[in-house]
Amino acid sequence: MDFITFNFEPALQEGLDAMGFDQPTPIQEKAIPVIMEGKDLIACAQTGTGKTAAFVLPILNRISKSGAGTLNTLILAPTRELAIQIDQQIQGFSYFLGISSVPIYGGGDGIVWEQQKKALETGAEIVVATPGRLIALLAGGKMDLSSLEHLILDEADRMMDMGFSDDILKIVNYLPQNRQTILFSATMPAKIRQFSMKILNKPVEISIALGKTAEGVTQSMYSVYDTQKxxxxxxxxxxxxxxxxxxxxxxxxKVKALHKVLKKGFDVEAFHSDLEQVERENIMSAFKNKAVKILIGTDIISRGIDVVGIELVINYDTPGDPEDYVHRVGRTARADKEGEAITFVNPKDQHKFVRIENLIGMKVTQNPLPEGFERGPEYLGEKAKASGYAGTPAPSKNKKKKKKPNRPQGGDAPRPDQPRPEQPKSEQPRPPKPRPQAQQPASAESKPTQPKESSPSKYGQRKNVID
Structure with missing residues (x-):
């Protein structure tokens, strides 16, 4: 099928034609008719499958038909980056419609806030917000949601992980009960289903390729020590x-440390939560425009960025949650494009990678280390998961002989804050006899090593001397 099948308003279809949208993705094909019918929806699909267009297009079509000039739709997103991206896509789709939207998020300066406030005052039909900033606006009485017809939660699982469930419930209390609620998520854990029961009304459920990576991604891994990464x-x-x-x-x-290493030879930027919002936006804009070739970040960028043509994703560290792997890999091979994903797996993370392979339903190809590299740890697969394999120690280029424990010399007493290591009786040195404190007080030189109240008669064989 193609988009003409949905019978969108002519101005919306014209925008799609101008943007080169011909055929809907599977999630769009299934979700758009349900949303156009006005039903509540729980939709689950992997990242990079066109979820944003799946909920934005039918909403724009509804607003275009009704001609609403007041706030009609609220979209909640977990991060600033995702809120900005959704707003940008809305602007693109509604180019010929005259429908306005505004992103509401924290972390910006006074100028950004004034722009957001002005957009709200002029009557934007769609608000895309992060929960925290929206709560502050609602508490201050700066928003009227009485005319709202649609509530959309994008990346709902991510919002749950970030602890936004209570904030979302507070926001829902400000909304009209007679509304359409749409929940999109990349995964569907039990907590999402339980939460959806509180805010949705008899929802239709759609699931597309749960836990699967895009077909266009070539996936491989290296079994390495951290020192080789x-x-x-x-x-x-x-x-x-x-x-x-x-x-x-x-x-x-780790992002900062790797950036420091790579910037000496590559065009690279670091993206992390310590940056100011303006810095984050500038870096992301440069990356999207190919002014920056390599972006290093945490899982903050595993969702909420839509950059065309990402060729390679490197998991410098194996993600602890298998679903995070799917989101990371989903940054490449988007919209039926091709891409590559490489994961570095150290010995202690082998069991994590086994869980990833189980989730995506495939064995990932192991690459041999390049010529000139020392041999890496053996990858045991399922055996690592069963035995808790932690691997052999990484080879050291400068091996040093292991020092033997210091034995007391002469009449020096052992330090009271360092218990003597156990030794075989045949090698156990005879400890010096403690001198009675009352009869032979410690000299000035010996006070630091024999503090008061440390006599064996008072504390006995004490193992832990840290109180």
Whole structure:
């Protein structure tokens, strides 16, 4: 089928034609008719399948028909980046419709807030907001939601993970009961179903390829030690003149550290929560415009960015949640394009990668380490998951002999804050006899090593001396 089948308003169809939208994706094909019928909906589909258009197009069509000049639709998103992206897509689809939207999010300066406030005052039909900022507006009496007809929750599972469930319920209390509620999610855990029962009315359920990655993604992994990761990522990036690469790290500290290493030889930027909102927007804009080729970030960018032509995704750290792997990999091979995803798996993360393979229903190809690299750890697969395999220690280039524990010399007493390591009786040195404190007080030189109240008679064989 094609978009003409939906019988959209001529101005909306004209916009789709101008943007080159010919055939709907599976989630669009199934969700759009349900939304156009006015029914509540729970839709679950992997990232990169066109979920935004699936809920934006029928809403724009409804507003275009009714000619609403007041606030009609509220879209909630977990992050600023996703809210901005949704707003941009709405502007593109509604180019010939004259329908306005405004993104509402925190973290900006006074100028951004004034722009948001002005857009609300002039009567935007659609508001795309993060829950925290919207709660502040509602509490201050700065928004009237009495005319609202549609509530849409995008990336609902992400909002649950970020602890927004209570905020969403507070927001719902401000909304008319007679409304259409639409919930989109990339995964469908039990908590999402339980939550949906509180805000949806007899919803239709649609699920598309849960936990699956896009067919156009070539997936592979390297079994490596952490000490090999920096050299390996440099090797991979030097093999081809990539135009768009995303590297995912587990923490913002790792993002900063890797950025410091790679910026010496590559066009790279770091994206993390310590940046100001203006900095984040500038970096994302540069990445989308190919002014920056490589973006390093945490899972904050695994959702909510839609950059055309991302060629490579590197999981510098194996994600702890298998579903996060799907979201990360979903940054490439979007809209039936092709892409590559490479994951670095260290010994302690092997069981995590087994869970990922189980979720996506396939065995990921293991690449041999490039020539010149020391041998990496053995990848055991299911055996690692069963045995809790942590791998052998990484080889060290500068091996040092293990020092033997220091034995007391002469008459020096052991430090009271460091218990003596156990030794075989044949090697156990005879401890010096403690001198009675009352009869032989410690000299000035010995006070630091023999503080008061440390006699064996008072504390006995004490294992932990840290109170």
């Amino acid at each position: 920096e050299d390996l990522v440099r090797h991979i990036l030097s093999q081809k003149a990539y135009e768009a690469v995303i590297i995912f790290c587990s923490t913002k500290d």
